[in-house]
Amino acid sequence: xxxxxxxxxxxxxxxxxxxxxxxxxxxxxxxxxxxxxxxxxxxxxxxxxxxxxxxxxxxxxxxxxxxxxxxxxxxxxxxxxxxxxxxxxxxxxxxxxxxxxxxxxxxxxxxxxxxxxxxxxxxxxxxxxxxxxxxxxxxxxxxxxxxxxxxxxxxxxxxxxxxxxxxxxxxxxxxxxxxxxxxxxxxxxxxxxxxxxxxxxxxxxxxxxxxxxxxxxxxxxxxxxxxxxxxxxxxxxxxxxxxxxxxxxxxxxxxxxxxxxxxxxxxxxxxxxxxxxxxxxxxxxxxxxxxxxxxxxxxxxxxxxxxxxxxxxxxxxxxxxxxxxxxxxxxxxxxxxxxxxxxxxxxxxxxxxxxxxxxxxxxxxxxxxxxxxxxxxxxxxxxxxxxxxxxxxxxxxxxxxxxx
Amino acid sequence: xxxxxxxxxxxxxxxxxxxxxxxxxxxxxxxxxxxxxxxxxxxxxxxxxxxxxxxxxxxxxxxxxxxxxxxxxxxxxxxxxxxxxxxxxxxxxxxxxxxxxxxxxxxxxxxxxxxxxxxxxxxxxxxxxxxxxxxx
Numbered sequence: 128x129x130x131x132x133x134x135x136x137x138x139x140x141x142x143x144x145x146x147x148x149x150x151x152x153x154x155x156x157x158x159x160x161x162x163x164x165x166x167x168x169x170x171x172x173x174x175x176x177x178x179x180x181x182x183x184x185x186x187x188x189x190x191x192x193x194x195x196x197x198x199x200x201x202x203x204x205x206x207x208x209x210x211x212x213x214x215x216x217x218x219x220x221x222x223x224x225x226x227x228x229x230x231x232x233x234x235x236x237x238x239x240x241x242x243x244x245x246x247x248x249x250x251x252x253x254x255x256x257x258x259x260x261x262x263x264x265x266x267x268x269x270x271x272x273x274x275x276x277x278x279x280x281x282x283x284x285x286x287x288x289x290x291x292x293x294x295x296x297x298x299x300x301x302x303x304x305x306x307x308x309x310x311x312x313x314x315x316x317x318x319x320x321x322x323x324x325x326x327x328x329x330x331x332x333x334x335x336x337x338x339x340x341x342x343x344x345x346x347x348x349x350x351x352x353x354x355x356x357x358x359x360x361x362x363x364x365x366x367x368x369x370x371x372x373x374x375x376x377x378x379x380x381x382x383x384x385x386x387x388x389x390x391x392x393x394x395x396x397x398x399x400x401x402x403x404x405x406x407x408x409x410x411x412x413x414x415x416x417x418x419x420x421x422x423x424x425x426x427x428x429x430x431x432x433x434x435x436x437x438x439x440x441x442x443x444x445x446x447x448x449x450x451x452x453x454x455x456x457x458x459x460x461x462x463x464x465x466x467x468x469x470x471x472x473x474x475x476x477x478x479x480x481x482x483x484x485x486x487x488x489x490x491x492x493x494x495x496x497x498x499x500x501x502x503x504x505x506x507x508x509x510x511x512x513x514x515x516x517x518x519x520x521x522x523x524x525x526x527x528x529x530x531x
Numbered sequence: 532x533x534x535x536x537x538x539x540x541x542x543x544x545x546x547x548x549x550x551x552x553x554x555x556x557x558x559x560x561x562x563x564x565x566x567x568x569x570x571x572x573x574x575x576x577x578x579x580x581x582x583x584x585x586x587x588x589x590x591x592x593x594x595x596x597x598x599x600x601x602x603x604x605x606x607x608x609x610x611x612x613x614x615x616x617x618x619x620x621x622x623x624x625x626x627x628x629x630x631x632x633x634x635x636x637x638x639x640x641x642x643x644x645x646x647x648x649x650x651x652x653x654x655x656x657x658x659x660x661x662x663x664x665x666x667x
Contacts, residue, residue: 336600339625339643340555346644347557420602492556495578521602 162295169197170299177306183314184223187216190282190307194218197303198296200284201265206236208275215255224258232265232283239270240281245301246270253285267291271304277311337419341377344423345370351484369484372430375400376423387416387524390425394451397429403442403449412453415463421497421522425465425514428493431485432467432512440509441469447509461518469509489514497522542570543651547658550595551576552583552609553623554602558645562596565647566654583609587616594658595620596650599631610635619657621650 173193180189187203194200195218202217213226213233226233232253239246248268256262265285269292272281282304286292292300348369356362375396379388394410417425433442441447453465486503493499493514500515516522549571553559559576567573574590577583579601586592587609595613597606597620613620614634622631622640631640639653 336625343555343558343644347561491560495556495559495576496554 166197166295166299170302173197173303174306177303177310180310181314183311183318184216186307186310186314187214187223188218188221189310190303191216191218192221193303194284194300198284198292198300199286199290200292200300201263201287201290202285203307204232204236204283204285206233206240206280208278208280210237210280215257217257222257222259226255226258230255232285235268236270236281236283239268239283240272243272245272247297255285263287269297269300271301273304273308274312277308278315279308279311282307340420341373341423344373344427348373348427348484351487355483365484368434369427369430371400372397372426373423376426380419380422387418388422390415390417390453393417393422393426394429397426397433401433401437403433403437407442407447408449408451410451412451412465413455415453415455416524418520418522418524421516424488424492424496428485428488428514429467431483431488432510435485435510436469440472444471444473447471455518463516463518463522465514465516467510467512469511472509543655544658545570547571547593547654547661548574548591549654550574550583550586550590550592550597552578552580552595552601552606553598554578555598558598558643561647562645562650565651566596569651571654580604580606580608584612587612592618593661594618594654596654597622599624607632607635610638614638621653621657 173189173196176189176193177186180186187205191200191203194203201219202215204216205214207214210228210233212228213230213236214223215226215232216223232255235248235253239248246269248270250266253265253268254262255265265287266289267286268283269285270281270283273279284292284300284304349366352362352365352369356365376388376393379393379396382388390412391410391414398408436442436447436449441449448470450468450470451466452468453463456462456464489501489503489512493501493516498517498519498521502511502513504511544566547570549566551559551562551566551573553562553576556578559578563573563576574586574592575583577586583597583606592613595609595618597609599606599610599622610620610622611634620638622635622638623643623645624631624640625643631638639657641650641653
């Protein structure tokens with residue numbers, strides 16, 4: 128029966144002619160309906176089953192069941208486009224399993240799919256061993272190449288126990304396979320959408336977390352400014368300047384969402400925002416990007432140092448200088464060594480020793496939140512601040528942990 | 532005997548040792564000073580999971596106030612350790628922890644930003660049966 132439909136290929140393989148040319152043989156009527164009508168009923172029921180399946184496994188199971196109802200197939204096998212494994216769905220037990228890439232079944236299907244057209248193979252002596260340990264021999268294999276945007280190279284129906292498809296059934300199975308291919312494609316899209324939704328939810332949660340932390344920081348700044356200010360005017364101006372410094376950092380974080388702000392940019396932005404002349408400071412250090420929280424705390428610290436230098440230190444004199452520098456050291460532990468050094472300041476100001484917000488940032492916040500080791504001193508030349516920041520996921524942007 | 536509500540007694544938490552785990556310095560400081568002012572002895576505060584666990588191992592603790600999201604790592608390990616010891620804990624969370632794992636359903640939970648008066652009441656309620664509070 129098959130010999131009329133298919134042209135023989137070397138190695139016992141056959142190629143199906145276009146279905147329009149196929150003339151199913153007449154056979155004895157087994158029911159009141161014509162066999163054509165019966166076949167089209169079974170086909171339609173199978174297509175509906177595949178189209179309504181939800182989930183990749185369900186699509187394979189529906190395909191296996193449809194192929195059994197339509198053409199007595201024992202199951203269906205699919206090779207993903209990356210050929211990493213082989214999926215096999217059997218209708219009898221209703222199971223979906225994964226075979227390793229070296230299985231003979233996968234090799235047969237991959238080879239046949241590469242031919243680019245539907246191919247029937249008889250008695251290829253395919254031993255199929257399921258992960259459950261169950262083994263069986265399939266005798267007939269019909270491989271249908273499918274469009275790879277479904278994620279698969281090809282689908283193959285197989286028959287065993289002497290059951291073989293009729294010529295008419297054979298011509299209908301590629302249509303079943305293409306419907307499966309469309310269903311797989313739509314499941315893939317559904318999965319990608321689902322993944323994107325989860326990703327979006329976690330990004331929103333991260334933004335929410337950061338917003339709450341930012342508000343907590345602002346609340347603390349308000350309270351601290353209130354405790355240290357000597358007049359309502361001083362309170363207002365300190366508060367405004369500190370919130371502006373925080374806002375600048377948020378701006379920089381938004382611009383460099385993927386990579387975190389450059390340390391040099393943070394420093395330059397703070398100094399220029401406070402109208403410090405270019406010839407009064409030197410910034411030297413390698414490119415370095417800070418994680419969001421560390422950027423915020425470093426920017427606030429920098430703000431306090433700048434304000435102090437403007438009020439009492441290097442920036443009170445035309446010849447006063449500030450050098451901001453940092454180096455990256457890998458031993459004994461990865462550390463960013465950051466230095467703020469003022470020079471040409473004649474008299475060390477007594478008021479700079481007052482315990483203000485800046486000192487709290489340097490002596491308490493940086494060590495607590497970022498594990499930094501810090502020192503602050505006033506020498507003859509002016510203020511000197513050292514911050515040794517351990518390099519880890521809290522302080523630095525790494526490939527593994529990209530902040531928003 | 533019922534515990535006196537906050538405000539009627541200067542040190543309603545006297546004798547309680549409270550572990551504070553919170554990665555934000557200012558929030559930690561705010562929580563600790565409030566609890567301290569009301570008589571509690573603070574263990575910590577700890578900014579991360581590792582130090583929090585070390586404190587549980589090395590110090591007696593009657594109650595804990597835990598921020599769940601510690602710069603991206605979750606404090607459930609600490610909570611689990613406390614649960615096994617029968618030590619009451621209060622979770623402080625934001626929107627980012629919308630669902631707590633089932634085993635922590637019975638733990639008290641406060642939303643950020645924390646209202647300090649509510650925090651005091653919650654710590655008091657969580658330790659209601661504690662001998663230190665019974666004496667006062």
